[in-house]
Amino acid sequence: MEVDIVVSCVLIFSFTFLCPYVRGNLFKEVSSCPSDGVEWRERAQKKQCREPIPDFMCAAIENQPGRFGEICTIAGLSTAGFCAVLDEDTYNLNYIKCVAASGCPATAYRSSEVYRYEACYRSETSTPSTYTVIQNKLNTTRMHIAEQVGSFNAVTFIIYICFILVFLVIFIFWTKRKLFKHRESSENLFGNGNRISLLGNYMTSRLVAFCHADLDSLRYKMVTHSESLKHHFKETLCDPMVYNEDDLKKFDLDVVYILLTNFCDIPCPDNGWGNMPGDEDLSLGADIERVRILVNEYLDNKTLNVDEVNQILGRWENFFGVINQDDYIEFCPEKKIIYVKVKPNNVIENGVLVTQDIANILEKMKSKKVVICRGAIGCGKTTALEYVTKKYREDGWTIEWMDVSLDESCIERLPIHGIEKTVICIDNLFGVFGCQVFVNDLFNKFKRFMRKIVNRGKQPMVLLGIHQHVFEDISPENNPFPKDESLFIDLNKISQSEALQIYKLQQKNNKSKQGDISVEDFLRLIEQRSSDVGTPFQTLMISAAPGVFGNKWFCSQPFQTLTEHFNGLYNTERELFCSLFYIMCVTIFNPRADELDMDVVNAISTSLNRNTIAYYLSQLAPYTHDDGNVIEIKHDLITIALIHALIRKSENPWKVLKVYDNTRTLEIVRPDDPYARPHKFAVPLRREMFAKALSVLEEKTFYEN
Known part of the structure; x- marks a missing residue:
């Protein structure tokens, strides 16, 4: 009680x-x-x-x-x-x-x-x-x-009151003292955190300033280094794409530091990134390193060298002006700043992007004697084969390269006896457009050749390249390839990062500058790319003529869009179309030659002359390759689209195709058969028209022989 x-x-x-x-x-x-x-x-x-x-x-x-x-x-x-x-x-x-x-x-x-x-x-x-x-x-x-x-009694009550008064005095004194110490500690912590936030705000302002001048450059670098960024900043940078300057202000200080030191072209401090800078080095890079060290020491010991912070802030205020202190970044008291050299997703060697597909070919050739590279037309197959064989040649291997359609004489020339360290590389196996898939005897000889190769020891190695539509045109009973699926490499798996880098390389090599599209727009376009045509061809045409091909219709249906474009040229700019078709027919055009091939001219258009072609050369640049001496069609797919457009529009296309290469024409025209549809790039002809085409080609072959 x-x-x-x-x-x-x-x-x-x-x-x-x-x-x-x-x-x-x-x-x-x-x-x-x-x-x-x-x-x-x-x-x-x-x-x-x-x-x-x-x-x-x-x-x-x-x-x-x-x-x-x-x-x-x-x-x-x-x-x-x-x-x-x-x-x-x-x-x-x-x-x-x-x-x-x-x-x-x-x-x-x-x-x-x-x-x-x-x-x-x-x-x-x-x-x-x-x-x-x-x-x-x-x-x-x-x-x-x-x-x-x-x-x-009164005495007891007074004793209790005195006890309570003493207790209250002690309690109030202790509370005030504790509040004073808490306030002093809080002010120190807040002051230090405030200073670090201000330093971080200056660093973010440098990142924003760089991106204000060239935001597209930062977007490009972040996408092409995305794998390394995701590895180091899994939570912060799930999507490495930066859309505007406000996105940059949301990054933590450790991310801002990595972007500044890797992507913003800031001169490296004297002692290098990630190291203690010298006292005499007062550059921007050195001060960024000092901030990294100050922040990490603060997180470890809860102490801050205020004098050094004030010196850095003084230099930055002189260089960049005063930062609005209401825009403090949120300083995370748990994330230390660590220097990381961000690695690109792919390397570029001698102007060639080493894609994951190329790396897969090199890796597979370490364990397989036969490697078959299969991909859509325009997938970069030839570039990949050239890169791989060049690497083997540099290592002392002998390369037997064939870049034409395989025929019987080719098979007879193939060295399969007594040659060590040899790679036999056959590109465009069975033709660019696949006419040779109908030659049974050729298939039988190729099967025997493959059997001999497989039955020998480790040498020679065979590297084959074949278009996907040609491979699909081969009937199962004629399939000459081994049944081992591990021998095949799919060349259609190009990432967004690789597509962007290929596009930038093509832009760099493009002599006809007709505009540009941003990284953001490019990535949005490439998400809709078609699997019928390889990504490198699509990026090639976008870089060559973004105003014509930099749209979702071309990316989703590239071949159809290209053909319709040539149909439009045939209707509205006939001389330009005929000039391009002339270059296709002669294969290699010398702009300094005195005379044109009159047989080709008479077949295409009698009004065509050397001056006309010279006048249109600049407009033909998106479709042609000019090495400074001669001009030729840039890609086989452009040739196919031109032939499609001619056959659709011309009243007498066979008069023109009579002066063109017989093999290419035979590869592309097919009889229109509802029970056996040709591949998507073939030109299906009605029986009577197909017979007329064969008659013209037979006549040409007779006179040539």
Whole structure:
């Protein structure tokens, strides 16, 4: 009973003495708290808080949703995940855990910045209250006091009062001392974090300034180094694409550092990136390294070399001006900054991008004697074979290269006896367009050749390249290839990063500059690319004429779009079309030759002359390759599209095709058979028209022989 009375006295006198102290915080209930820094400063000036409680504070009242209050207090540093609120009994500053689904403070923050976190103003800040328990205890205790008060003498009551007074004096002294130390520690931590945030803000401003001048360059570098970036920043850079300057401001300081040191062409400090700079090195790169070291030391020891920070800030203010301090980046108190040399997804050797497909060919040739490269026309097959055989030649191997359609004489010439360290490479196996898939005798001889190759030892090695549509045209009973699927390499798996790098290389080598498209637009286009035509051909045409082919229709249906484009040229710019067709027919055109091939001219257009072709050469650049001496069609797919357009539009196409290469014509025309559809690049002809075509070709062959 006496213990209960003592507890009651302590509680009663505690409320009696502490309430005036608590209510001295100038509490005032308000309808809402500031929503931004500007309104906060205006309300603070109106409140006019002074020492010893100099800081204005506005927050939600604990356990009372919808109620807010203003007080004067000593602002401190709140822990991440906690909200600053006003105690429901005393209205003093308090901190409780934030339980909202989103919007809670992710990092430590000063309590006067609670307006940044909307969740701290909502009802999620309520916690189970102990007010009812305390009030019931007080009521019960007071009843006991009323019953027992007559049994106490005055001396005992005075002793209790003195004890309580001494206790309260000690408690108040201890509380003030603790508050002073907490304020001093909070101010130091906030001041240091504030300085680091300002340093980070300057670094971010350098990144923004670089991107303001060349944002497309940063986009390109981030995409082409995406694998390395994702490896080092799995959570921060799930998508390495940067769309605007605001995206840059969201990056953490460690990401900003990596982008600055790897992609922004900042001169390397004297001691290199990732090392302590010399005292005499005051360059931008050296100061960026100093920031890295200062931040890491702060995270390890919670100490900061303020003098060095001020020196760096002074230099940067002189160079770049004053940064708006309201735009502090959110400093993450857990992420150390580590220098990483970001590696590209692919390397470029002698102007060739070493794609993953090329790497797969080289890897497979270490264990396989026969490797078959298969891909859509325009997939970069020839480039890949040339690169691989060049590497083997540099290692001392003999290369037997065949870049023409395989025929019987080719098979007879193939060296299969007594040659060590030999690679037999056959590109465009069975023809560019696949006419040879109908020659059974050729297939039988090729099967025997392959059998001999496989039955020999490790030498020679065979590297084959075949177009996908030609491979699909081979009937199962004539298939000359081994059944082992592990021998095949699919050349159609080009990543977005590889496509972008190929596009940039083609742009660099393109002599006819007809505009450009941004990295963002290019990646959006290439997502719609067709599998019927290889990506390198699509990027080739986009780089050559972005105004014509830089659209979603070309990417989704490249061959159809190219053919329709030539149809349009035939209708509206006949001389330009005929000039291009002349170059196709003669295969190699010498612009300095005195005379044209009159047989070709008479077949195409009698009005065609040397001056006409010379006039249109600049407009023909997207479709032709000029090495400085001669001009030729840039790609076989352009030839196919030209023939398609001619046969569709010309009244007598066979007069023209009579002067063109017989083999190519035979490879592309097929009888129109509803039961055996030809491949997508063939020209299907009705039976009577097909017979006429054969008659013209037979006549030409007779006179040539």
